[in-house]
Amino acid sequence: MDTKLIEKLYGLPDDALQGLSFSVPWQMSPEGDDSADGDRSSTSLISTNKEDSSYSREVLQTDCWNKFHRNPYINTSVRGIVGRATGMGFSVSSHILEIDDVLEEIELDPRNRMYTFWPKYVGRSLVEGELFLTLTCHTDGFIEVDFLESSSIVGGGTDNSGIIFHPNKTLMPLFYIVKDPKNGSIENDLIPSIFIARYPELIKIAKKNRHFTQKYADKNKNEKNKFKQFGGYFRFVVAYEKGFVTKRAISYLRTTLEWLNHYENLKKYEIDHKKSSGSYVWVFTIEDARTFKLWLSMSDSDRRKTGIMAKKTPGSSLILPPGITVDCKNPQLAKITDQDEDIKELVSSGLNEPYDIMTGSSKSPYGATAASRGPMSDRTSDEIAFLERFLRYDFWGSIFFLKNKVSGFKEFFKEKVASHFDDKQEPVFVYRKRRPEQLIDFEWPTSETINYEGRAKGLLGVKHGPVSETLGIPNEEIARRLGIGGSYRKKRLLLATEKDQLPELVYNLDAESLQEKAEAEPGKEKRNANTAKK
Structure with a gap:
């Protein structure tokens, strides 16, 4: 206690001292206390423009990234979708051996390790709302895949988006302005889009943009003859944009940021409230003014030796002089539990995820919980459909295109298909030209929320014939709807390989004969023996 304050208190009359009370915060230090503060956000979440500013986009993407790492609701939601899209069972294959070899080469090569990075790439696209991958062409035809940070594509370009777009096709990127992470400078690397590889004549249009700098673009050029058809460029960017016809995108997690900030602030208030509810103070009353003045006249070290200033522990004894x-008092505060349900419902709605999955606890009956699985499963199926289109046409389509131009890989494959039925109702077959990406198949993880037993009864037939026979539906389509994804034809080829290399199973040898021996034959032998005796 300050010496001047003690002197002033010592000089007060007895009547004034009778009404004096003060607190001594000796029990804990208030320094470093993480108490709740006012609502705040790193940037404004409300914008009247369809296109966010470069600053807002970077900050919001950073906020989404931080929420993913720090908030369990966001983390659970993103990891759940990543698992359903690229978890156990995810694969890409083709029944055409040449195409399948390319798929394995790109995915399994140690320089790409797509088997490890696909879940991470999908996760980044969910958290940041966009995904940029660079495809680097090697002279031997190998395509190296690398990740490009969305935060590094900044400064300049069309609408300050960090991308130079076609002036007439406003959603066709031509060049990406990339910031060098080593020195943090702007416009020190210009990486062409995959559209430059497909349409090299667009380079002239890109050069008219004031943010195009040739010396930065030259970093992605190679003097080899193989790359002259691309304008000399050997590295290109493939983008997975998840925005709604905007030049840059921000994750759907943005819709939850404001309410997550409110929720976290509310939790801090609740923690402070619980701390206050469990706190207590020791109230010492010195009834005699003379005794109080005597206590004030003591030195700080002497006062610490008294029971008033000593730390109180449970079970200890306290001897006080007369007067x-x-x-011991603690505040009687009202309970404020379960006051955040409306905020959590808003977060659940923004994530499009049932409340019980988001929080890990269910407060609804089984019927209501089961009914909520349908919309969530539909949302996940939609995400998988969007991802499949990107993988098939943008990613793998670009890889097959580059391999065709660099190493002479086939641009088209012939596929024998039935085109129509003739007058005798016999199918007529023709050969169609198909690009390699059209002949690959994706296998996605199987969801436990789908009633495959009911599907099997409906598709394979229980009280009716199988759909393939009654409606003429292809077996490949039935297998896909039963959750057996991937290349149906490749699976049939694997079955043929298995039959050729492995012993035939007992069931396939003579199932009918085994059944007759188990049921009918003993009875017949016994009847024949009785007849012989007679």
Whole structure:
């Protein structure tokens, strides 16, 4: 206690001292206390423009990234979708051996390790709302895949988006302005889009943009003859944009940021409230003014030796002189539990995920919980459909295109298909030209929320014939709807390989004969023996 304050208190009359009370915060230090503060956000979440500013986009993407790492609701949602899209069972294959070899080469090569990075790439696209991958062409035809940070594509370009777009086709990127992470400078690397590889004549249009700098674009050029058809460029960017016809995108997690900030602030208030509810103070009352003045006249070290200033522990004894009383008091605060349900419902709605999955606890009956699985499963199926289109046509389509131009890989494959039925109702077959990406198949993880037993009864037939026979539906389509994805034809070829290399199973040898021996034959032998005796 300050010496001047003690002197002033010592000089007060007895009547004034009778009404004096003060607190001594000796029990804990208030320094470093993480108490709740006012609502705040790193940037404004409300914008009247369809296109966010470069600053807002970077900050919001950073906020989404931080929420993914720090908030369990966001983390659970993103990891759940990543698992359903690229978890156990995810694969890409083709029944055409040449195409399948390319798929394995790109995915399994140690320079790409797509088997490890696909879940991470999909996760980044969910958290940041966009995904940029660079495809680097090697002279031997190998395509190296690398990740490009969305935060590094900044400064300049069309609408300050960090991308130079076609002036007439406003959603066709031509060049990406990339910031060098080593020195943090702007416009020190210009990486062409995959559209430059497909349409090299667009380079002239890109050069008219004031943000195009040739010396930065030259970093992605190679003097080899193989790359002259691309304008000399050997590295290109493929983008997975998840925005709604905007030049840059921000994750759907943005819709939850404001309410997550409110929720986290509310939780801090609740923690402070619970701390206050469990706190207590020792109230010492010195009834005699003379005794109080005597206590004030003591030095700080002497006062610490008294029971008033000593730390109180459970079970300890406290001896007080006459004229001093002690009382332990704690605040009687009202309970404020379960006051955040409306905020959590808003977060659940923004994530499009049932409340019980988001929080890990269910407060609804089984019927209501089961009914909520349908919309969530539909949302996940939609995400998988969007991802499949990107993988098939943008990613793998670009890889097959580059391999065709660099190493002479086939641009088209012939596929024998039935075109129509003739007058005798016999199918007529023709050969169609198909690009390699059209002949690959994706296998996605199987969801436990789907009633495959009911599907099997409906598709394979229980009280009716199988759909393939009654409606003429292809077996490949039935297998896909039963959750057996991937290349149906490749699976049939694997079955043929298995039959050729492995012993035939007992069931396939003579199932009918085994059944007759188990049921009918003993009875017949016994009847024949009785007849012989007679």
